[in-house]
Amino acid sequence: MRLRRGQEPTRRLAHVWNEANCTACGACIIACTATNAPEMMHRKEKGWDSLASNIRRIESQNAQGQPTMMLNQCQHCEDAPCVHTCPFGAVHYTTDGLVDIDERLCIGCSYCVAACPYNVRWMHPETGLPNKCMGSACLELVAANQQPACVQACPANARDFGDLNDPSSSVSQTLRRLPNRVLLETAGTKPKYFIVESSS
């Protein structure tokens, strides 16, 4: 449900990705597409040149020349630039603390794409919508008190999702217990996608 002006979210739902546990199998990426955009299962996303998924795999090298891999997705920022820049209020916060899009109000201007420092959106070739996590099918899963498709699909328990406001939630416990970081912290967007560090 859309968060109204002056209203505080009742929950602060967040994603956790444990890079130490992750085997880079790609199950989360495929599960995301199969659940939220099954029509894109056999089509590449033009901009990213990979499977059209709300989770993007970024491969790189560290200073020692060793290969590194990171999974990137919507951070559901608490101070989201995409919400600030959307001209007609299509991109909005929900009462669960997520960033969602109301497609009735979207004209496909791509301003949210250019405004996202995390580079997570992709334009759906048929609907013209700037897609990102969470897709509508995953939102339905969450509304039914289930975990999103990526968390359900992960064979290594590298992904988790839950309420930061609930100290007993698994994500809160993990973040208290293990060292973690967020991406581009200095951007001031207050991201809610936490990476549990592999050195832990």
Added chain:
Amino acid sequence: MNVADLTLQADVAHWSWTIAIFLWFVGIAGMGSVAYYFSRKAPLAITILVSLIVGLLFVVSHLTRWWNLPVTIFYAVLELSFNFQSWMFWGFAILSVHLVLSAVVVVANIPYLQRFWFLRWAAVLNKSNLFLGLFAFAGFGSTVYSGFLLSTAAGVPLWNTALIPVLWVISASVATVALIELFYVLGWTDEREAAFGLRLGMGLDVMKLLAVLAFIHISLTVGTMGAQIGAARMFSGDLALMTWIGVIGIGIFVPLAIGGLSLLIGKKKPLLIVSSVAALAGVLFLRAVVLLAGVWEPLVI
């Protein structure tokens, strides 16, 4: 991270030539409206309206859900979901007002239309300094908006500088002066305006050169890594040719050289055509190179 991994996203947002052309037309219409306050010539009025319409056609063609615009406006009004924090929202508002005012000014400038009694109010408005001041303000607002549109796109650090709206105003003024010189060649404006435009244009060219170099220098030296990557592409990378030849060579040095020559030997119409076309092209190249150079902040270092 490979820079190509970042720039690929430009294909997702499509913020390249289509938007550059839109920004170019908006700049011409915007600062043209400011010039109209002083010049008040029919060809300028028509150019402003045509530029706005063509620019808007380009930007609408860029929308991936343009067909949803009426539905969006309906629900946005119904639910009061307009986002006053968004420069794009202000852009819609400013450009709408600018478009309507431009149409009024064109109606006032076409004698045939003034035969109709129900359109004569346009001629009355066209003589009002208050109305034309509002028109100039709307034009200036359109140009400034087109700069802030990029400055507030937080994902692309190269653009996140207050210099872009200033650079856009200066370069759009250069384009307007170039148009006035072209009108002089075509016999649509007088010697006095052309002579003033020549001197003003040279001053603006120098300011534009300073602003372009400042933009690149600041981004290269104290910008974030994403800004540095973008500026490096403009300075010495794959977009360097467009920067040095298109923006600075054709867009600044050619008009400056011809302007200087014209002051020495007098105005030659063929040279003025070359100068004006070069200046107009340079303004388009500037918008294109800034857009194309934008990359996202690397997430993995």
